[in-house]
Structure formats: C-alpha cells, structure tokens
Amino acid sequence: MRKLRRLPVLLAALLGLALAGCGDRDRAQLPAETDDPFYVQGKQLQKQSRHTEALNAFLKVIDRRGENPSPESHLEVGLISLHHTKDPLAAVYHLRRYLKVHPNTKQAPYVLGQIEAARREFAASLPGRPLDDQSVRLGHDEDLRRLRRENEELRAEVAVFRGSAGVPAPRAPRMISLPVEMQPRAATVAPPVASVVDASGAPVVVEPGPAPVIEPAPSPIRPSPSPAAPKAAPGRTHTVAAKDTLFSISRRYNVSVADLVAANRAQVPSASTPLRIGMVLRIP
Secondary structure: OHHHHHHHHHHHHHHHHHHHHHHHHHHHOOOOHHHOHHHHHHHHHHHOOOHHHHHHHHHHHHHHHOOOOOHHHHHHHHHHHHHOOOOHHHHHHHHHHHHHHOOOOOOHHHHHHHHHHHHHHHHHOOOOOOOOOHHHHHHHHHHHHHHHHHHHHHHHHHHHHHHHHOOOOOOOOOOOOOOHHHOOOOOOOOOOOEEEEOOOOOEEEEOOOOOOOOOOOOOOOOOOOOOOOOOOOOOEEEEOOOOOOHHHHHHHHOOOHHHHHHHOOOOOOOOOOOOOOOOEEEEO
16 A cells, blocks of 8 residues: 555656756757857848847847856847847846856957946936046036136126226117208298279279299308317326235226226236236226
C-alpha cells in the first residue's frame, strides 16, 4: 500500500527532471547571438533605415535568449532608442546591460558617452532643466545683471535728457491770417430805385448802375525778423566732492552724462572713469 502511495510522487519527480533536461537542451541549442536569425534580420533592417522594425527584431533576440546574455542586441536597442525612437530611459537601461557583460571592451568609453547623452536628453525634457551646467547658468545670470544695469543707466540718462531739453508736444497746424486790407469784402449794392425831381417837379426814376469795385491796395511785404541767436550760457564748473558721480552731477546740472564726459575728455576719458575729490569739471 505504501509503495502505491509513493508512485505518484516518483512519477512527478521524473517528469520534472525530464522537462528541466529539455529546457537545458533548448538553451544549449541556441545559436550565437550574432548568428540568431532575428539579429541578422535586425541588422538588415537597420541598413534600410527601418529602425522601428529593427528594434522589434533585436527585442525578440533578447526575449528569446532569456537569461542568456545578449549584449549586442542590448547595444543596438539602446542606440536605436536614443537616436531614432527618442526614448532616453530605454536607451540608458539597454546600454547599461551591454556594459554589464562587457565592462572593459574598447567600445566602453563610447557607450558611456551615449549613456550620458541619453541622461542629458531626458533631463532637458524636464521642467527647470536640472542638469544644466552651473557655470553656464552663472554666466547667464551675470550677463542678465549687466544688461539690467545698463538698461537702468540708459533710462536715467533719457530722463535727464528729456528734463533738460524739454521735448515739446506736437501742436496743431498754424492757420495763416490775411491782413485786414486784403480780406474779401462784401460788394456794396446801390438801392434798386432812386427818386429824383426835375425842374417841373415831376419825379424821375433813375436805374442804378453797377457799383464800382475798389481794388485793395497791396500791402508791403515785410521780411520776418530772424530769430535771435541764443546767448551762450556762461561757463560753469563743479568741484568734485566726496560721493560725487558723473550721474549725480549730470542730474544736478540737468545735463547728460555723455555731454559731461565730452566736455571733460582730458580728465574723464569715459563714463566709467572714477572721479577724484577736488577735480574741477566744466559743465556744458
């Protein structure tokens, strides 16, 4: 009776060993990776620029070989994912699987560079670009601060120029008025009937004639007086005191920084030249 009960257990054990042996034989019968028909097909599809179909062929090689290493297929899948299907995460995974099998191959530096490129491409798609070079970011910040500073200086100089020059607002066109003697006058009309009495006392009707037209006397054309030339302002100077700058002096005298530099070119070659206490500047 005990032997009959042990018989199913023995049969199940023998069946498991048989199946394991078949699986080992199937794995042992797998060809080399580069000789796999799907691998060969994938390389041919790559030459035809059919990258999506080539990707599927290499993935079939990886799936078919299971636990057996398939580094070449992982390398091809990683490169296609990076450069053609634009999947940087998949590219990093498969390229690392290649390096796990061949860490010291001659292609290792190239594969590491491709992993870094995939990592940066993925980071560039994220908001905020977290992997930007810090030095590049600092350089951009410095340029931005410099541009803002120059913009503020230009605004201040324009405000000073407008305040000193007083740009007039546009006016309406001026109307030309004629002299009184040249303005048109209404024609004088004589009364329609004039009663005149003759020697016998009988009224005589006289028809009025046309009223005489008086030609206006031409007015003499007088030349318009030329505008008087503005008098030059007396020369002004300013002695530089502590905390004086070109900008503060220009605001004080309502002149522009550029004009102030131009008037004192011998002492102040440019707007960035520092001022010395006691320096006498000429105010334009």
